[in-house]
Amino acid sequence: MSGALESVSLDRMFRGERLLLEAHNLKKYFPVRGILFTKGYVKAVDNVTLGIPRGKTLGLVGESGSGKTTLGRVILRLEEPTSGRIVFDGQDVTRLKGRALKEFRRRAQIIFQDPYGSLNPRKTVYSLIAEPMKVHGVRVEDTREYIIKLLYQVGLNETHLYRYPHEFSGGQRQRIAIARVLALRPEFIVLDEPTSALDVSVQAQILNLLKDLQRTYNLTYLFISHDLGVVRYMSDYIAVMYLGKIVEMASSDELFEKPLHPYTKTLLSSIPIPDPKIAKSKARIRIPGEPPSPYNPPSGCRFRTRCPIAVDKCLSEPPLEEVERGHWVACWRPGEL
Numbered sequence: 075m076s077g078a079l080e081s082v083s084l085d086r087m088f089r090g091e092r093l094l095l096e097a098h099n100l101k102k103y104f105p106v107r108g109i110l111f112t113k114g115y116v117k118a119v120d121n122v123t124l125g126i127p128r129g130k131t132l133g134l135v136g137e138s139g140s141g142k143t144t145l146g147r148v149i150l151r152l153e154e155p156t157s158g159r160i161v162f163d164g165q166d167v168t169r170l171k172g173r174a175l176k177e178f179r180r181r182a183q184i185i186f187q188d189p190y191g192s193l194n195p196r197k198t199v200y201s202l203i204a205e206p207m208k209v210h211g212v213r214v215e216d217t218r219e220y221i222i223k224l225l226y227q228v229g230l231n232e233t234h235l236y237r238y239p240h241e242f243s244g245g246q247r248q249r250i251a252i253a254r255v256l257a258l259r260p261e262f263i264v265l266d267e268p269t270s271a272l273d274v275s276v277q278a279q280i281l282n283l284l285k286d287l288q289r290t291y292n293l294t295y296l297f298i299s300h301d302l303g304v305v306r307y308m309s310d311y312i313a314v315m316y317l318g319k320i321v322e323m324a325s326s327d328e329l330f331e332k333p334l335h336p337y338t339k340t341l342l343s344s345i346p347i348p349d350p351k352i353a354k355s356k357a358r359i360r361i362p363g364e365p366p367s368p369y370n371p372p373s374g375c376r377f378r379t380r381c382p383i384a385v386d387k388c389l390s391e392p393p394l395e396e397v398e399r400g401h402w403v404a405c406w407r408p409g410e411l
């Protein structure tokens with residue numbers, strides 16, 4: 075199972091759980107073109123190993139530009155990996171082609187932040203849901219009945235069947251996007267910031283809907299967000315990403331009770347705290363500056379240029395190691411901040 079360069083042992087991380095999805099040493103480098111030559115590469119995803127047990131949620135957090143979307147797209151084969159391996163339900167899907175790839179693409183779906191972009195404005199709800207079913211060869215006795223049932227499951231109904239995306243609110247559009255994906259009977263869904271564009275109250279409704287559907291259909295989620303509060307609510311496990319690399323990974327409870335990477339700590343301390351009394355008593359750790367570019371990341375530990383406790387040793391890259399049982403951290407000074 076594990077490659078020579080593998081950082082995380084998935085067996086040790088997910089003791090006894092059956093993994094639906096595995097990524098091994100995944101890399102995605104985008105070439106940066108100069109006038110004559112390729113000048114270098116944006117290392118958007120750099121040697122990521124992770125797993126997701128069937129029926130569970132892995133939250134993926136990190137600031138904008140850390141490579142979350144790219145990782146999600148590579149896992150789904152929407153983007154070819156530069157190197158590494160993707161395993162789905164025990165099968166290596168890294169180089170699938172033709173019918174087998176098509177079947178994988180039915181079983182593994184994605185929902186985006188902005189359902190405006192993914193829903194064709196000229197199509198009715200009915201066609202938006204029926205057309206992908208046709209493409210993927212999903213057969214049902216009565217398509218209309220099937221779609222109405224799905225609409226009820228996501229909190230809509232038959233009066234919405236022949237309306238167009240612009241007639242709906244943001245939250246309703248996201249419900250349509252969810253029904254559309256569900257119609258294909260997927261097992262795995264990448265949720266890429268699915269509620270970031272919505273008002274807080276609507277956001278909670280959509281998150282609860284996603285949780286209900288997960289229970290009903292035993293769905294497996296990769297839940298991407300830059301919002302740690304939302305990720306905590308949704309996830310069984312959490313991976314923290316910084317400039318293309320996973321810097322910390324653990325169960326959700328463990329990560330929140332005992333964050334060990336200075337980056338995770340700073341992220342946690344920037345969660346908005348609604349109660350002003352608590353907010354005042356809790357000194358905030360600020361992350362100085364913007365994240366450096368993944369085109370030219372710092373040598374050694376990539377976080378060292380913003381880390382409050384960086385030392386000389388951080389000029390060499392810390393490996394991702396199991397610091398506590400099932401708790402992996404890439405830091406020379408875990409837990410010291």
Ligand SMILES: Nc1ncnc2c1ncn2[C@@H]1O[C@H](COP(=O)(O)OP(=O)(O)O)[C@@H](O)[C@H]1O
Binds near residue numbers: 116118142145
């Ligand atoms: N198609 C692409 N070509 C070149 N660079 C890209 C491409 N897609 C993403 N990137 C770069 O990869 C890095 C990671 O981006 P992304 O995966 O979108 O991060 P996140 O989702 O965490 O905000 C960014 O520096 C981004 O500019």
Ligand SMILES: [Mg+2]
Binds near residue numbers: 142143144
């Ligand atoms: Mg993104």
